[in-house]
Amino acid sequence: MTEILRREPHVIASGVSLLADAAASQGARVTRVDWAPPMAGTDGDLAAVLADPWRHAANQEAVARMLAVRATLVDVVPAGPALGLARGEFLHAGPPIDWDRASGPLRGALAGAAVFEGLADDPGQSSAAGLGIASLDSCHHHGAVGPMAGVISPSMWLFVLEDPADGRRAFCSLNEGLGKVLRYGAYSADVMERLRWMSDVLGPLLQAAVRRHGPVDVTAILAQMVQMGDEAHNRNRAGTLMLLRDLLPPMAESGFAASDVADAARFMGGNDHFFLNLAMPACKLALDAARGVPGSTMVVAMARNGTDFGIQVSGTGDTWFTAPALVPQGLFLPGYGIADANPDIGDSAITETAGLGGFAMAAAPAIVRLVGGTVASALASTERMYEITLAEHPVFAIPALGFRGTPTGIDVTLVVRTGILPQINTGMAGKVAGTGQVGAGLVTPPPQVFPAALAALASCA
């Protein structure tokens, strides 16, 4: 004791800064540690799940399965036959929802899709029945993902991704570009015209090109993108260019009219987000491989329908843990502000779930000009995500971090234990149906989905 009193005091402080500030102001040596209690009310569930002797091996298995997946683009096909969708059947992003609880942008996209399918003349209809919508289901339930509203109807064309190791497949719509587009809830005449051209020309031309080319290694393109300033959610510029590089020779040789080839090349090359719709199903394919490992606490899906944010976890089957989606913070297009923004929407958070997007922002510092923040905050986002993930992705190496792999595989127990929430970057849709995109920004899941998932895991442990 006398020995302690003889030495200079060294204060170790955690939690609120009040005590640390007081000691520091009196000249004491203070070390602040970044410790916080677990999320409220989770002590019992956390103890139960952390005590599960199978947890570690189960998570290793889930991670290994996810990292082993190689996603290749093998075909481009209409959604109806590919997904078994009949006339009037529609898919949407996020956990399941019915028309009555659907947000403006989801209703707008469904209305536009109904007009596109010839089921309705007036997208202003205010009921599912009025639009001829016979059924609604989540894309995720059909091996598919869709950005923003994520509406898929039978006449739309889809990318088909396949893991050559086991033949499993994942699907995603073709990207329409930015601004006034269906996936942001817009349905004006130019939106309809673009959708028709995509089904009549772009889809068939890409089908011919992909079939002529053979499988395109999407995972390899993702790996290169991370070396080229993309994070594969809101920056897909290099990815889009590499896809163009691979597909343009077979497009030229496809036998399609030179003007169609040139139009398609201009459309794809003029839309830096075109590759997003390949990044998303590649992530879906990887994460689907990690589903259903008993005892695994790894998140295998994060998705939003514009009303609810839902997660699925490897060890709890197909259960969705949902809570009201938050509104992103970020930068707005001219004429719009926070009052115009719909809550978080889209299946695109599958990129963050797989270690890209917000988790890979250190690889894409230029993204701060789109979603807000600073280069330092982009680096800090990635650094923080290592605290809640199970692995460093061996294929997605971040140059600025000395080629460290991106943080991958969100662990529910680490989120609950630290209170650190997954960082998602995202586009923002206008909350009024028909508006389109209003901005882009940063968002997290609503915190309560993680304690809910933990409780379900505890009941199995």
Add this chain to the structure above:
Amino acid sequence: MTEILRREPHVIASGVSLLADAAASQGARVTRVDWAPPMAGTDGDLAAVLADPWRHAANQEAVARMLAVRATLVDVVPAGPALGLARGEFLHAGPPIDWDRASGPLRGALAGAAVFEGLADDPGQSSAAGLGIASLDSCHHHGAVGPMAGVISPSMWLFVLEDPADGRRAFCSLNEGLGKVLRYGAYSADVMERLRWMSDVLGPLLQAAVRRHGPVDVTAILAQMVQMGDEAHNRNRAGTLMLLRDLLPPMAESGFAASDVADAARFMGGNDHFFLNLAMPACKLALDAARGVPGSTMVVAMARNGTDFGIQVSGTGDTWFTAPALVPQGLFLPGYGIADANPDIGDSAITETAGLGGFAMAAAPAIVRLVGGTVASALASTERMYEITLAEHPVFAIPALGFRGTPTGIDVTLVVRTGILPQINTGMAGKVAGTGQVGAGLVTPPPQVFPAALAALASCA
């Protein structure tokens, strides 16, 4: 004095570390400052040039002219008529040199070009006369630049870059790819076959595409590249893809056979360095605008012919200041080592002269896997170059440095004053004619060219 003795000593140390180390080892507080004397023997010239009252304004003028240039790709044409080259007339990289002093790779490239032009049958000929070479001159003397050996002969096709503000032009050959290629001194049958295809198909097809497209904004592509992990000397991956994006639609619509369009797209897309031959003349065009400003100490060209390294300075007209080129340090292709490497060669150091290449490595951390070093050393290279440059380039913004512009406009007085040499990254040619590329690495100019230029500046000051 007693006051000083009462305080804790604080040693400020510069130069060799011996004194600082001794003080530090005795527990003294030591601050090391990064100060070094100017390069040996330069005191008088440095004083004279630094005292020139016109220097500051002259350098501002040179920098402003350089930064105002917008480089656009306006045409693709055969070199003979474009540069006024008659049969048997050849250009090469670097300062002027004759056959007798030419290095292996330059001789190899000249021999290959002579065979390509039909002037000789056997590239193994050991004299200029035997190869039918009537004259040799520096590319730089004809508004042109060429990577590595930089040989331009009348039948080769050139990119034509133009500044729309004043119609000035710069020229560069088309990039052949990596490995066994003419510019690295190789001349085997496949090298000849590729050159013939480039003249018969690629050149005319690109000419049709560029003329149909209209001017391609090369400066804008350079600005984007720096956001996408390229430094535009040894990483041109994103730039090549953006050029493809812009030119493929008009290539498809050019009326050329679909198989030629597809072959050209595969050739360009399969060679990450294709855009280098647009980056180089864009830099040449910018720096040529800064030539001939009396009193300016800004470097307007750095170039190597494989034997000599030469620089030109704005305030000293067309004089070359030369010294023997150094051998780069770096990574070798399998089967080669330092003993196989020719001294530094090529006009491509024009990129560093304009604030790209080695000066922009902080924007391209992945380049260390090609040229050696670490991500930290790439960042440090760029940081160090701010010490010897006059400006931060407003268009080339480095995301990892919070969008700071690249260090641009090398000042002879700052190089001599600090002893910090410009950092160049480069490919390495085999020193035996016919070998081709053996590696890539880092190099600097031989130091003595800067005191030589300073002496010339002093004689005008």
